[in-house]
Amino acid sequence: MKLTLGVVLTVLVAIVAFAWFNIQSQSRSLLAEVERHASQLSEAVKADTESDMLRNDRERIHESIRRIGQQDSIDRIRILNKSGEIIYSSEESDIGRMVDKDAEACYRCHSEGAPLEHLVSEDRTRVFQPQPDSARLLGIINPIYNAPSCWSAACHAHPEDQTVLGVLDVTIPLTDVDRNIRRSQMAAVILAVSVIAVLSLIVGLMVRWWIDRPVQELVTATRNVAGGNLAYRLEVKRDDELGALASSFNNMTDKLAQARMQLFQSDKLASLGRLAAGVAHEINNPLTAVLTYSSYLLKRSQGKPETQKDLQVIVNETIRCREIVKNLLDFARQTVPKKRKADVNEIIGRAAKVIENQLALGRVKLAMELDPALPNVTVDANQIQQVFINLMVNASDAIGEGEGTIKVSSKTIRVSPAGVLQIKNAVCRKRHELVDRKFEVEGKPAVTMRFRQKEQTGLIHLDPIYGSQQHQLDGMPPIDQGVELQCPECSTSLMAEGESCPRCGAPIYAFEVPLKGLVQGCLKPGCGWHRWEQVDSKWNDEFVEVRVEDDGCGIPKTQIPHLFEPFATTKGPKGTGLGLAVTWGIIDNHNGTITVESEVGVGTTFIVRIPVES
Amino acid sequence: MSTLRDILVVEDEPMVTQAVVLVCGGEGMTVTAVESASEALRCLHDQRFRLVLCDIMMQGLDGFQFLEQLASNGIQVPVVMMTGYSTVENAVRSLSAGAVDYLPKPFTADELLTVVHRALRSSALLEAADSASLEREGSMPFVPCPDHYLRLGCVSWALMEDEGTARIGVSDLFLKAAEGIEALELAEPGEDLLQGIPCAVATSPDGSRHGIMCPMSGKILEINEDVKVRPSLVEKDPYFKGWLYRILPSDPQSNLQWLSL
Numbered sequence: 030m031k032l033t034l035g036v037v038l039t040v041l042v043a044i045v046a047f048a049w050f051n052i053q054s055q056s057r058s059l060l061a062e063v064e065r066h067a068s069q070l071s072e073a074v075k076a077d078t079e080s081d082m083l084r085n086d087r088e089r090i091h092e093s094i095r096r097i098g099q100q101d102s103i104d105r106i107r108i109l110n111k112s113g114e115i116i117y118s119s120e121e122s123d124i125g126r127m128v129d130k131d132a133e134a135c136y137r138c139h140s141e142g143a144p145l146e147h148l149v150s151e152d153r154t155r156v157f158q159p160q161p162d163s164a165r166l167l168g169i170i171n172p173i174y175n176a177p178s179c180w181s182a183a184c185h186a187h188p189e190d191q192t193v194l195g196v197l198d199v200t201i202p203l204t205d206v207d208r209n210i211r212r213s214q215m216a217a218v219i220l221a222v223s224v225i226a227v228l229s230l231i232v233g234l235m236v237r238w239w240i241d242r243p244v245q246e247l248v249t250a251t252r253n254v255a256g257g258n259l260a261y262r263l264e265v266k267r268d269d270e271l272g273a274l275a276s277s278f279n280n281m282t283d284k285l286a287q288a289r290m291q292l293f294q295s296d297k298l299a300s301l302g303r304l305a306a307g308v309a310h311e312i313n314n315p316l317t318a319v320l321t322y323s324s325y326l327l328k329r330s331q332g333k334p335e336t337q338k339d340l341q342v343i344v345n346e347t348i349r350c351r352e353i354v355k356n357l358l359d360f361a362r363q364t365v366p367k368k369r370k371a372d373v374n375e376i377i378g379r380a381a382k383v384i385e386n387q388l389a390l391g392r393v394k395l396a397m398e399l400d401p402a403l404p405n406v407t408v409d410a411n412q413i414q415q416v417f418i419n420l421m422v423n424a425s426d427a428i429g430e431g432e433g434t435i436k437v438s439s440k441t442i443r444v445s446p447a448g449v450l451q452i453k454n455a456v457c458r459k460r461h462e463l464v465d466r467k468f469e470v471e472g473k474p475a476v477t478m479r480f481r482q483k484e485q486t487g488l489i490h491l492d493p494i495y496g497s498q499q500h501q502l503d504g505m506p507p508i509d510q511g512v513e514l515q516c517p518e519c520s521t522s523l524m525a526e527g528e529s530c531p532r533c534g535a536p537i538y539a540f541e542v543p544l545k546g547l548v549q550g551c552l553k554p555g556c557g558w559h560r561w562e563q564v565d566s567k568w569n570d571e572f573v574e575v576r577v578e579d580d581g582c583g584i585p586k587t588q589i590p591h592l593f594e595p596f597a598t599t600k601g602p603k604g605t606g607l608g609l610a611v612t613w614g615i616i617d618n619h620n621g622t623i624t625v626e627s628e629v630g631v632g633t634t635f636i637v638r639i640p641v642e643s
Numbered sequence: 644m645s646t647l648r649d650i651l652v653v654e655d656e657p658m659v660t661q662a663v664v665l666v667c668g669g670e671g672m673t674v675t676a677v678e679s680a681s682e683a684l685r686c687l688h689d690q691r692f693r694l695v696l697c698d699i700m701m702q703g704l705d706g707f708q709f710l711e712q713l714a715s716n717g718i719q720v721p722v723v724m725m726t727g728y729s730t731v732e733n734a735v736r737s738l739s740a741g742a743v744d745y746l747p748k749p750f751t752a753d754e755l756l757t758v759v760h761r762a763l764r765s766s767a768l769l770e771a772a773d774s775a776s777l778e779r780e781g782s783m784p785f786v787p788c789p790d791h792y793l794r795l796g797c798v799s800w801a802l803m804e805d806e807g808t809a810r811i812g813v814s815d816l817f818l819k820a821a822e823g824i825e826a827l828e829l830a831e832p833g834e835d836l837l838q839g840i841p842c843a844v845a846t847s848p849d850g851s852r853h854g855i856m857c858p859m860s861g862k863i864l865e866i867n868e869d870v871k872v873r874p875s876l877v878e879k880d881p882y883f884k885g886w887l888y889r890i891l892p893s894d895p896q897s898n899l900q901w902l903s904l
Contacts, residue, residue, distance in 0.1 A: 306728060310700060313727030314656040316749035321662035324751035325669065344751065351749050358730065369893065411835055 032236055037229045044224060048217030055213055059206045063167050064154050070097075071171040071199045074106055082173075083182050087117075095119055104166055104200040108173075111195055156203065165203040172196050243271040250278060259286035273499070301610070305357040312354055320347045356607075368619075370405045373413070373439055373573050373639070380417035381437070384425065388435070393425050398438035404641050406573050412615040413639070419608045420577040420635050427581025427633055436578040441641070443571050452476060452493045452548065455540045457516035457523060463540055464493065465517075471499050476540065478523055480505050482512045489514075495548070495564065498557045508553050514538045525549055532558040572621075572638040583629035592625060648690060650759065652676040653683040653697040653709065654725070659748070663696060666752045667759060680704035680712070687718050694762050696746075699726040699733055710740045721766035723758055725750075731839035734856065735901040738796030745856070757851040765797060765820035786815040789882050793902040795838070795858035800882070801902065808864060809895070811842070812886040813855050818878050821845060821853045827874040829887065832863045836890060838898045843887055845874075859898045861890035 074097055081089040090108075098106045098119020108117040113128045154169045173194045180189040187194055246263060253261040259282055263275040323343040330336045381395055388395055417437075424435040455463040455476045465477040468490045475490035483506070490501040514523040525539040530551035537558070539549045546563030584592065593613040616623045620640055627633040649672040654660045660676040667674050675692070677683045681704055683695065699706035706724055713720065724737035729747030737745045743765055746758045771784040792800045798817050802810045818824065824845040836842045841854030867886050870876050877885035892898065 310727045313729075313748040314659055317656075317727070318658035318662045318749075320749040321659075321666055321752050321755060324753060325662075325666050328752055329669075347749065348751075355729075358728070 032240070033229060033233045036232045037225055040228050041221065041225055044217075044221040048214075048221060052210060052213050052217060056206070056210045059209060060156070060167070060203075063201060063203065063206055064169065066102075067154065067167055067169040067199055067201045068171075070103070070201075071169050071197055073097075074199065075171055075173065075197055078108075083178055085182065091117055095121075102201060104202050106200075107198045109196050109198065111191070111193065116195070165207055166200045167203050168198060168200040170196050170198050240271070243267070243275065247271075247274065247278065250282075254282055254285070259289060309354050309358045312350075316347060316350055316354070320344065320351070323347060368407045368409050371408050371410045371413070372403065372405055373408075373575060374399045374401070374403055376408075376410055376414050377417055377437055377439065377575065380414045380421060383414075383418055384421050388421075388425055392432045393428050394432075394434045395421075396434055396436045398436065400438075400440045403439055403441060403573055404571070406639050406641050408619055408639060409615075413619070416612045416615050416637065417575070417577070419612045420637070423608065423635075424577055424579035424581065424633070427579050427583070429581065433580050437575065438578075439573060439575045441571060442574045442638070452495060452542055454543050455548070456543060457519065457521045457540060459516065459519050459521050461516050461518040461521075463516065463523075465490075468501075470501055471497075475501065477517060478514045478538070478540075479517045479520070480512060480514050482506055482509065488517060489552075491550075495561055496557075496559050498554075500552070502552070502554070508535055510536060512536055512552075514552075530556060530558045532556055571641040573641055575637045575639075576634055577637075578632060578634040580632040583631055584625070584627040584633055585629055589625060589627065593623070646691075647693060648673045648675055649693050649763075650674045651683060651686060651690075651692040651695045651720075653678075653680055653695060653701070653706075655679065655698065655701050659698075659725075663755065666755050670756060672759075680706070680709035683709065684712055684716070684718075687713070687720060692720055693766065694759065695720050695722045696759070697722055697724055697742075699724055699737070700728055707736065707740055710737075710742065714741065721762050721769075723762050731837060734839035735795065738798060738856065739901040739903065741796075743797055753851065757853060760851070761817075761820045761853065764822070765816055768816060768819055785819045786881070788814055791904070792882065793858065793899070793904060795856060795902055798856045799842075799858040801858040802886075803892075803895070804889075807891070809859055809861065809890050809892050810886045811836075811858055811888050811890060813843075813845070813877060813881055815881045817853075817855070818845075818881060821847045821851075822849065823847055823878055824853075824874050827870065827877065829866055829871060830863055832866055834863050835893070836861055836863060836888070838894075838901065845877075855887075858902060859890065859892055860894050861892040863888050863890055865889040 074094070077097075078090045078093050081087075081093065094106050094108070094117045097103065103119070105119045105123070106117075107115050107119070107123060109128060110116050115123045115126050115128060118124050153171070154167060156165055156167050158165050173196060175187055175189070175191045175194050179187045179194060180191075250261055250263050261282065262279050265272050265276045265279070267275075323340055327337060327340040327344055330340060377397070377399065381397070385395075421435060421437070428435070451473060453464065453474075457463060463476050463478065464474050466474045468475045468477055468488075470490055470492045471494070473493050476493055477488055477490050480487060480489050485506055487504045489503075489505055492499040512524075515521060516523060523538050523540055525537045528537055528539075528549070529535065530537050530553065533551060533553050533556040535551050535553040535556065537549050537551050539547055541547055542561075546561065549560045551558040593609050613623055616637055616639070622636075622638045624636045625633065626636070650663070650667055652660050652663050652674060654663070654676065655678050664674045664676060675686065675690070677686055680697070680701060683697070686692075687695075697706050697709055704712065706726070710722060713722070721743040722741070723744045723746055724733075724742045725746045725748055726733050727748040734745045734747070743762045744758050746755065750758075768784045772787075775783055788794050788800050792802050794800050794814065797814055799811060799813050802812075804810060825848050826846040828844040828846075830836065830842060836857045836859070838857055838860045840857055842857035843855045845853045845855060847853065866888055870885060870887060877887070879885060
């Protein structure tokens with residue numbers, strides 16, 4: 030709305046300014062025309078009356094002036110003598126009247142002390158309104174200078190030393206001119222109003238279609254997210270800034286959902302910790318009474334095997350309770366991990382040893398696929414061992430009574446620096462610069478190439494942010510195997526010969542970043558595969574990834590979101606519901622991540638990632 | 644000052660008090676029970692006790708404040724700390740604050756009696772040692788820790804070695820109070836020990852089992868094989884040949900605050 034208003038106001042100001050200048054110049058030229066006409070008239074009168082003047086034939090002069098003054102286009106004609114007396118006039122009543130020096134007809138010359146004797150043409154004219162409600166008039170003064178013929182005339186009316194003998198004053202009504210100006214003003218106003226009406230309609234519609242709707246959708250989405258619905262997604266239908274905004278909004282919501290999940294989980298673990306501590310304290314006192322009384326009775330019941338057997342049950346079960354409470358306390362404590370450099374493979378090996386016996390009973394095979402070149406990570410080895418034990422025990426439980434395999438594999442993975450690193454220089458094989466400052470993608474100079482596919486050629490601009498996919502491939506047909514990308518300067522091929530995208534199989538391009546190695550990428554929209562070996566390998570975000578896979582019963586989709594919550598057991602009475610919550614807490618404490626992939630009836634894979642510090 | 648009684652139980656949970664009265668009373672010990680630390684302080688003012696069993700988490704003064712009050716009032720009595728919130732920190736803090744022993748709840752009658760007997764004997768031994776040093780004659784009833792040995796209460800010791808490793812063992816007072824050891828259960832090399840958690844269990848001739856609280860956290864590098872074969876070596880030479888483990892300390896800095904020279 031504001032935008033529409035702003036546009037309309039700007040246009041309004043522009044039109045008003047334009048109309049104003051237009052009318053100004055129009056009225057100026059009309060006035061000039063009238064002025065010229067008046068001046069000519071004045072000269073004509075002067076010439077017409079000159080001979081009569083010289084003959085001093087006042088009656089004829091009078092007659093001439095009256096006759097000329099009768100014309101419609103003339104208001105009146107007056108001749109004043111030097112002392113300001115109206116000698117002749119087209120209005121009979123004027124004759125003989127004295128005109129004041131300050132009157133509109135006189136002040137041009139008489140405004141500054143000594144009267145001026147010569148006036149330039151534009152100073153001789155004046156526009157005035159005798160009464161506020163009457164039409165405007167244009168007056169022109171024509172001074173009558175002394176000439177030899179005047180003082181040598183027979184009448185000897187004028188002495189020789191007089192310069193100006195009197196003035197001829199002609200006034201012309203501006204009624205027509207004013208009417209014309211008013212008409213132009215009206216036309217300008219009508220034009221302005223109609224242009225504004227049409228323009229606001231068009232701008233309003235455009236704003237509504239291109240801005241209002243998507244913004245409204247964004248507002249709805251924002252409200253949804255604010256209301257806690259982090260699963261809300263915007264449909265990204267467009268390629269423009271608002272489309273980018275929508276997709277980055279979706280991205281933000283994803284991140285937010287993850288963060289909330291983490292926070293929720295940490296918070297839940299923390300409150301569970303406090304609860305466990307409270308419960309432990311409360312429960313241990315009554316347990317003390319039960320355990321001491323029962324064990325005391327057990328001691329004293331020697332010789333009564335029946336009683337002793339029963340008491341032994343009570344003692345044993347109470348001791349079991351004690352262990353459960355102790356575990357709960359251990360869980361609640363979750364102290365800061367005591368981290369040291371450790372070999373994850375070794376930890377996996379120890380964990381495997383611990384559960385080996387359990388596995389043998391269940392006929393479960395344990396297959397290891399450990400990467401011997403795994404870098405050491407800084408972890409609390411005990412806690413991480415606990416994690417692997419938990420995961421392997423879970424895997425074994427998932428396999429159940431039958432036969433099955435647990436596969437534990439470790440490897441190093443690197444999370445690419447996608448979306449962060451900007452390619453500032455890129456060259457073809459002949460060292461021609463490909464980063465063209467003339468073209469920008471997202472405000473950064475793009476990597477520009479020429480494409481050639483089936484006789485079609487054109488320029489494309491690749492997003493210079495490594496891993497980002499905001500390429501401008503306008504005008505490029507859908508990719509096929511025959512596509513060729515070239516250096517715009519020397520037409521050297523920029524295709525990676527004989528290689529294809531490992532993700533989608535499409536042809537890939539390759540260019541060199543001076544001193545930083547080869548960058549390869551797939552152009553296919555939606556694929557987004559990228560490789561920049563030298564950067565990928567140096568990048569800090571390196572993780573040790575351990576996958577614990579089983580071919581057991583799998584986890585239903587509905588249970589996966591609650592898997593890491595305390596007391597959410599899938600094992601029924603067999604589980605405490607704390608194993609995965611503890612596991613999650615430990616991995617979280619190590620700034621790692623744990624995720625799960627599962628399919629019912631096929632198996633489950635837990636993926637643990639622990640960061641390798643540089 | 645009237646007659647000497649055996650045990651003062653400071654505990655705000657009546658069931659626990661009753662259990663202690665039942666078990667210790669059954670052994671012929673005289674037991675007095677109070678519900679708060681301030682009551683216990685008044686009681687100790689009027690009456691002498693051989694041992695105090697004190698809960699850590701109590702209304703008003705807690706167990707640690709009670710220990711401080713005892714020290715500032717100059718009341719000398721051995722204290723065993725009990726708690727239902729048995730964390731490692733509570734254990735080491737109790738011992739370093741001057742408690743002779745630590746008993747996590749819930750406990751069996753045997754565990755209670757083992758700790759009570761051991762504490763009573765160690766307080767008797769300490770008393771005997773005091774009088775022996777006063778008389779400047781007669782032999783010490785136990786061998787105190789040598790200089791430079793870091794002690795966790797009166798239970799165990801750790802000796803820092805030049806290579807950054809540490810040797811750990813049991814104090815003679817603990818062994819004497821346990822009345823000797825017949826068998827010794829040790830951990831395995833490579834295992835991680837945690838300060839305040841028992842790192843070995845000694846069985847005395849009467850069959851009672853004594854957990855030896857570990858003085859320092861770390862990974863076991865080596866076990867004293869001689870001691871494994873001949874547990875009596877620990878009794879004979881607890882500070883030198885009778886060491887238990889050589890460890891690589893994992894967190895010596897924070898462990899040190901609970902240890903005394």
